Amino acid sequence: MANAQGIKLGLLVYNGGGDWYANPTSLKNLAAFCNEQLHTNFSLQEARVEVGSPEIFNYPFIHMTGHGRWALTDDEAKNLRKYLEGGGFLHIDDNYGLDPYVRPSLKKVFPELDLVELPFTYPIYHQKFNFPNGLPKIHEHDNKAPKGFGLIYKGRLVCFYSYETDLGDGWEDSEVHNDPVEKHIAALQMGANLVQYVFSNTDNKNNQPISQ
Helix, strand or coil, rough: CCCCCCCEEEECCCCCCEEEEEEEEHHHHHHHHHHCCCCCCCCCCCEEEEECHHHHHHCCCEEEEEEEEECCCCHHHHHHHHHHCCCCCCEEECCCCHHHHEEEEEHHHHCCCCEECCCCHHHHHCCCCCCCCCCCCCCCCCCCCEEEEEECCCEEEEEEECCCHHHHHCCHHHHCCCCCCHHHHHHHHHHHHHHHHHHCCCCCCCCCCCCC
16 A cells, blocks of 8 residues: 555544543554555654544544544534545544444434444455454443444445444553553554555545545
């Protein structure tokens, strides 16, 4: 994968009270892992991007996390929809407590669409790394099986929602959560799959700004 040269992964800054800043080391480690495994050249400093800002269109991959409430204004929902329609991608990772707000917020962005659980055969699980049973289980939360949901617009996956796994915690520095090495690696491998899928299947293979 020879693209993704000199750009930053995006971290979504949102309103409502949720801690969008919950995992300060996660995207740095994911970027470093992708640089090593996928031969990308990401900056190790993520870009913090407000959901309603035009700056969002500069980043093909936006990650969102948190434990609490996510609320969108009409203008923010419109901006996020334009971003996703134009070729952008949003990864939402429930850091425990975000789930009750994900579907209502996405309904505000795409009233006509529903999140659907992606089958284990979906290409996002079979990029550089193979996950034949879907998402890896990183943290217990409610001790449910991890699930990966997608929002598909005109045949394209524009949003991936990872639930009951906590990939972002798994990406963090190992001493933050004291995860076993194998869970840390599995989380990073799944994250790399997301990145590779996005940069291989969007209109941004050459990292051009998203169309507005």
